[in-house]
Amino acid sequence: MLEVHDVSKWFGGNAVLKGVSLTIRPGDVVGLIGPNGAGKTTLFNVISGFCRTRTGYIRFNHTDITRMRPEEICSLGLCRTFQITKPFSNTTVVKNVIIGALVREKSLKRAEKKAEEVLELVGLHDRRHVLGRSLTIADRKRLEIARGLATSPRLFLLDEVMAGLNPTELQEMIRLIGHLAESGVALLIIEHIMGVIMRLSHRVMVLNHGEKIAEGEPSQIACDREVIKAYLGEEYLIAQA
């Protein structure tokens, strides 16, 4: 469904992504982890069209999206959320979501209906008339997901939707993501909370300094030497041995 082949990105002289490849099949839930600055969000930006790769190509459902703009990519069914949430601040939650729904839905009435359904699903229904700017962090993250879902994505990129949540909110979010996975949407998730990513993902990919250093099932990744080195440093491995 998604085929990322050998993408690279430089910011000035710094290589942020170096020849990264990744494949996602329908229904996959893939975790994307790595230390800060590893290039996770940049990879999202490249896939979703906000940044251009210098090398390689990206295909989504057999369409080459390497040079497409974000809005075109979204209309093909590939949507992303933002790590730093970007609500439409001066308008209500429900209008935020309607905008997402309108991309696929020509009629305002049906878009409204779709928005109501999605809000119900993410648990924002009781706050639908609140302004975007007055939401808490947890609700902003929910709103990001709700807006994205309203565009009916087939592949949904979630960028740290669990960061900054309290334990209760976290449980709700895990349940929501589990629900999305069951409904058949393919997910690519950036997350720092290992317990969560290990539980949710079918497969985990690890980035470090812009390079893929490991990919595999969560249990393999957890004992991978390279991964432990990236997170905890060489000394830790030596101390272990």
Add this chain to the structure above:
Amino acid sequence: MKPLNEITKGDRLHLRFVVSAVAVVLALVLPLLIGNDFYLDGLILIFMWGTYAAAWNILAGYAGMVSLGHNAFFGIGAYTSTLLLLRFGLTPWAGMLVGGMLASCVGLILGIVCFRLRSHYFALATLAFGEVTYIVAVNWRSLTGGSEGLALPIQPSFYLFSFSSKLPYVYIGLFFLLTVIGISYAIQQSRLGYFLLAFRENEDAARALGVRTGRVRLIAMVLSSFLSAIMGTFYAQYAVFIDPSSVIRIQLSVQVALFAIVGGVGTVMGPVIGAMLFIPITIALRAKMGTALPGLHMIVYGIILVLVLLYMPQGISTKLKEKVPLLTKIWRG
């Protein structure tokens, strides 16, 4: 009367209809009762400036792209219809549409070139465009007559869009005003309005949700420049004389921006409210002070602008909705 929270959707539609109908009937009957050219002139100016400000607002308010080059569109409208009339005897009614379409094309090109710029930079680029248009109009004497301007024939006839009494202008102005209010309202309630809102609030988020931000802004630009040009023709027909400094000078853009900002940018009625506030002040000052203190109205404009921006930065219209909740209950927009 029922408490506000019990007003149903049916009631709301009903109220909306009644209030709108009363306002329209009032606007239709009032001019007949006035019968005084001085006041009728004021009404015409309010309608004209209200329409022009509302047209500006479609781009600046809904898309959030503040243009200071809208004087160019006004001028293109005025000169196109007037030149077509003087050179080819084409009725200004048709010339008005030609002018509108020409302005739309120019707006489209301006948009394609300038939409990559943001906020201040876009405003500055359009300002330059307006200034260049002015200079071209002054110097292209073979076409525009330069600074001497162009005088329109005064032969009252519907075909020539020329009337001996002020009443027809009042009703034509009112028609345009209602049309542009209708268009603004329709935009706000449509897909286009939602997409423009999304762009204005956060461009990245809008694009991530599939909003074609470039295209929707161009649509807003085309509509806005078309309607501005129409008002240019209206002005030419009413004033029967145009020159670059009356129809293309930069102050026109500043003035519409002022009206819309004070009235409430991004609202349907804001620009109209702005015109309803400023035009009477201008006329009254001119009538009372005569030429004793020329430019006094600019000082008053400045004072009003400062006060409004201090106490109601969202504009009068938005403040009004906060203070009179009934209005919001009737019009959700």
